[in-house]
Amino acid sequence: MKEVQEILALAIPQPAMSDQLQLVEQDQVSVPDCLDFTLQRFSYEAALPVEDVAMVVYQPAKRGHAAAIELRYCVAGNKYCKNPGCTDQLCVEGKKGECNEKAPSVDLITVRFQPSFIQSLQKGSTTVSFLEMQSRKPFVKTIQPCTKSKSVLETMVHHNYEGMLKNIFLQSKALELLLFSSDQFIQNDTDERYGCRFLTQMEDREKIEKARAILLEQLDSPVTIRDLARRVAMNECYLKKGFKAMYGTTIYDYFQKERMEKAKGLLYEKGMSVSEVAMLMGYSCISHFSTAFKKHTGLKPCELLLR
Incomplete structure (x- = not known):
């Protein structure tokens, strides 16, 4: 998948090393009229020089459709239990780094907000904001995920909600990510990651x-x-x-x-x-x-x- 390769190329500068990744878990959730959430978890044997990376992908409004915003994250360094039926109390409490059956992983998380939802957030606003990026061209902005964002991502991939409660939970956390990304986007707008x-x-x-x-x-x-x-x-x-x-x-x-x-x-x-x-x-x-x-x-x- 092109999006996966693109963010992995940023997180793992040496392309050959990304071949060591093994897909071990995948989850896709669509919250009606709100967002699409995707999680891909990769494991690896040898130590990899992985850097946490976040991307804001923007598609401008066109032909009567509202602008679309997608948040992509590659977060490494977390330890996840190899055993899905693990009852280790440390693992259950979220302290996966101390779990006896831990394994290193790289998590790729994508949150795509549906255009109609973005449009609903803009209603009644009298100021130009991050969500109204007055650009007629699609673009990608790369930022470093802040501590607050990584904390939210951790809860999004490690929770016990199901059904409607899962949708509500993911929607609330996705909005937090959008808020934190907005802060970073505005603060770092003149400080391009690549210098280009x-x-x-x-x-x-x-x-x-x-x-x-x-x-x-x-x-x-x-x-x-x-x-x-x-x-x-x-x-x-x-x-x-x-x-x-x-x-x-x-x-x-x-x-x-x-x-x-x-x-x-x-x-x-x-x-x-x-x-x-x-x-x-x-x-x-x-x-x-x-x-x-x-x-x-x-x-x-x-x-x-x-x-």
Whole structure:
């Protein structure tokens, strides 16, 4: 799912590490005429450098429809019990970090407010607020979830309500999240997370995501930055700056890293020869491939095959 990959790319700067995540729990709740709530919980074995991230996704009003707002969160560091039938009192009381059957997790939580609900909140208001973001273009704003927001998220994913009471509970907590996000959005509006103001526009972020997809599709055929910029219809300077801001590395370094990771899989898992892999990766000279491979992995291709 595109939304999941987008926020994971922010929370886990090293793309290859997100492959270690295992989906262990999923929950979807639709509160009529109000909101849609989604929870995806991932577990992982090895320690991951995960950063808590929040995103405000805004779609402007159009064709008689009110503006739509979506809040996305990636929260890591919580410990959840592996046993769904656990009766450990610490776990029951919410002290999951001390539960005897705990496991690390990454929670992806999405709250999408329905346009009609947002419109109802705006009725009677005489001032311009966060909910009225006078923008005609869709955009994404990335913020750090505050302590209050993380506390609310914790209760949203760990409660005992069912049926109508669950809907009421989620609605009340979602409004708290909207309130806290509003405070942060206004306070941090001039302090862009990436240092690239143009990245708040969804269409520009999508162009950079498209550039990344092109690189991954052509690991065996290097593409120049000029050609890449032309294919995604973006200025070269913006593309280079935006790519590094979103993925934490240059276009070339990202391409080489993913290229060598693919080569590593072909050598180690598929059992292909060094010359075969070098040719598949677009190298006309085996020594050049070997040098690039060692720079990335610390081993020569032949040394990997001996392991």
